[in-house]
Amino acid sequence: MYPEVCKQLIKYIPMYGRYDDLLSCYDTPIRKDIVDLIKNQLQEDIQNKQNNKPISLLSKWLPSINTSNVEARTLASKLCQSLKMKKESVRIIIALCVILIIPVFLIFAFIYSMLFREDTTQLAKDEFSKYYNGKDEVVLNIEDNLYFENHILERESLNPKNSSDSIVIYEESIYYLSFETSKIGFKSDSINVYSCDFFGNNTERVYSKDLNIYSKVDTAIYKDNFYIKYKKDKLVYIDKYTISTGIYENIASAKDCSLSDYMPKEEQSRYSIEVIENISPQEHGKFIVTDLEKGLSNIIDDEYLRNTIYIESMEKFNYSPKSFDISNGHILLTYGIGAGDGWNYPHLVFEYDFDSNKLEYKLLAFPFDSVPIEIIYIG
Numbered sequence: 001m002y003p004e005v006c007k008q009l010i011k012y013i014p015m016y017g018r019y020d021d022l023l024s025c026y027d028t029p030i031r032k033d034i035v036d037l038i039k040n041q042l043q044e045d046i047q048n049k050q051n052n053k054p055i056s057l058l059s060k061w062l063p064s065i066n067t068s069n070v071e072a073r074t075l076a077s078k079l080c081q082s083l084k085m086k087k088e089s090v091r092i093i094i095a096l097c098v099i100l101i102i103p104v105f106l107i108f109a110f111i112y113s114m115l116f117r118e119d120t121t122q123l124a125k126d127e128f129s130k131y132y133n134g135k136d137e138v139v140l141n142i143e144d145n146l147y148f149e150n151h152i153l154e155r156e157s158l159n160p161k162n163s164s165d166s167i168v169i170y171e172e173s174i175y176y177l178s179f180e181t182s183k184i185g186f187k188s189d190s191i192n193v194y195s196c197d198f199f200g201n202n203t204e205r206v207y208s209k210d211l212n213i214y215s216k217v218d219t220a221i222y223k224d225n226f227y228i229k230y231k232k233d234k235l236v237y238i239d240k241y242t243i244s245t246g247i248y249e250n251i252a253s254a255k256d257c258s259l260s261d262y263m264p265k266e267e268q269s270r271y272s273i274e275v276i277e278n279i280s281p282q283e284h285g286k287f288i289v290t291d292l293e294k295g296l297s298n299i300i301d302d303e304y305l306r307n308t309i310y311i312e313s314m315e316k317f318n319y320s321p322k323s324f325d326i327s328n329g330h331i332l333l334t335y336g337i338g339a340g341d342g343w344n345y346p347h348l349v350f351e352y353d354f355d356s357n358k359l360e361y362k363l364l365a366f367p368f369d370s371v372p373i374e375i376i377y378i379g
Helices: 003-016 019-025 031-050 070-083 087-098 104-115 121-131 311-317
Strands: 138-142 145-147 167-170 173-180 188-196 204-213 218-222 225-232 235-242 247-254 271-276 286-291 296-300 319-327 330-337 347-353 358-365 373-377
Touching: 003 019, 003 031, 019 031, 121 311, 121 358, 138 347, 138 358, 173 225, 204 225, 271 319, 271 330, 286 319, 311 319, 311 330, 319 373, 330 373, 347 373
Parallel strands: none
Antiparallel strands: 138 145, 138 373, 167 173, 173 188, 188 204, 218 225, 225 235, 235 247, 271 286, 286 296, 319 330, 330 347, 347 358
16 A cells, blocks of 8 residues: 555565565565565675675575475566576575585676576567467466467466466366355365456356365366365365366265376377487487377478578577477477577477478467476467
8 A cells, every 4th residue: 555665664574574574565566676675685695605794594585486385386486587587596596595515706607697698588579470370379388377479377467366276278268266265264165267368357257166175175177177176074075177068066075085086098199209409519409290190200300490481580599399299189399499588488389280291380488487388279
């Protein structure tokens, strides 16, 4: 309500509380001030370590990016984005602040090289935008943060909030679960299924069920199904909600049962794909795609790319095969390119059609980390 007052007071929070108390104000108008305070304290700690002086407790109280707590892990990832640091970079710097195992000047050299590297993110986006067909047919998903061609939908922007690690994209809408509590003593009063558009707007509750349970709720997804596991009255229940039909049903109840026992097995793909990264300075690597039914293989290498409209743009930034996904029957090939700001991870995604041996541009995204990433075909 009084952001200007808060800006004056945040410096006292670590003195009378803890550094992680600052993060309770992260999603407020004073976010930038909090990030600046953390960044400045981190730099001060490194300098103090160099001079054998005491350091703050900042590194102790920063949220972990490896925690099992979804909200804490998401907050840690967002903080990495705000600091413009990759997750492993934050791990290294914090570790070096705590136990200085290499000369401090090397730490400064590391930070300097990352902070003052030329940012070519927008340059690359502008270059490849000419190939975009105007349709959101592919999305990059990292920890339920969705990267489209021209915008990003952050998990934390969903309202009501996403309570699980499960987002389903179905027929041009996003579906997610939210567990709501209103009664004292219950961990989850109800489970709700919400839908929204690709921008997080037009949110609608499409299903709600009372649970009134004390136990943790585990979830999983398969195609357009949510699987929900919880414990009640000394029994473990597994329920399923199907988006296409709107049907919610219990599929198992026992003293002990696992989600994996009741979920369909992944279907065997018709295609196998081998990724061969940079072979030499003269060769950028290749994808080998095999149709297992026909016993035929196609190779997407430098020679192949030279016969496409994309080669000039790819050579501007250098490129290398990175990974592949087979999503909803579509082959999606991802290249890494030499672009970005030093903290983000470029993912250049093409759809490959085996029968026509054609490659089509779908997406260039710069997520804040390289794992865990899923490329999803939503066209």
